[in-house]
Amino acid sequence: MLGLPENNDVKELIKWVVAEDKYLLAICHGPAALLSAADCGDTEFPFKGYQINSFPDEMDRTLPESGYQPGEMPWFYGEKLKQLGVEILNKKIAGDCHVDRKLITADSPLAADKFGKLCADELLAYEKSKAENG
Incomplete structure (x- = not known):
């Protein structure tokens, strides 16, 4: 997760998703990948004004204490997205x-089942609408 904002492959993928008007799916810390689109040249951040669910920064601050991660996060992606x-x-x-x-x-692995079903439903509804409307 820590390298996603600087990853050129992720940046190019997100630029393609936006340009081609494709769906983008992100669960847990996955929305950190959106940060790679923050510096895409002259265009405004493509997700400005969006609402998301994601793993909260507040929880990341407590995870070293619980032993879930080995140390403190060097930065918090939620703050940057805001x-x-x-x-x-x-x-x-x-x-x-x-x-x-x-x-x-989706906010966490707790959402995985619901997230998968929601994504499938959204993609199927989109394809059905495209087929019906030409």
């Missing part, structure tokens, strides 16, 4: 998912 205009809807992990346009997010 600075770019993304609204994070959840404060805790409860297995919540959210759809905003073609960005589907």
Whole structure:
């Protein structure tokens, strides 16, 4: 997760997703990948104004104490996303998912089953709509 914002492959993938109007799916810390789109040249951050669910920074601050991660996080992606205009809807992990346009997010592994079903339903509904409307 720590290297996602600087990863050129992720950056190119997200630029392609935005340019081609594709769905982007991200669970738990996955929304950190959105940060790679923060510096895509002259264009505005493509996810400004979006709402998401993701793993809360507040929980990341406590994870070293619980032994879930080996040490403190060097930075918190939620703070950075908020600075770019993304609204994070959840404060805790409860297995919540959210759809905003073609960005589907979920807060944690607790959401995995619900997230998978939601993503499948959204993608199938989109394909059905495309087939019906030409």
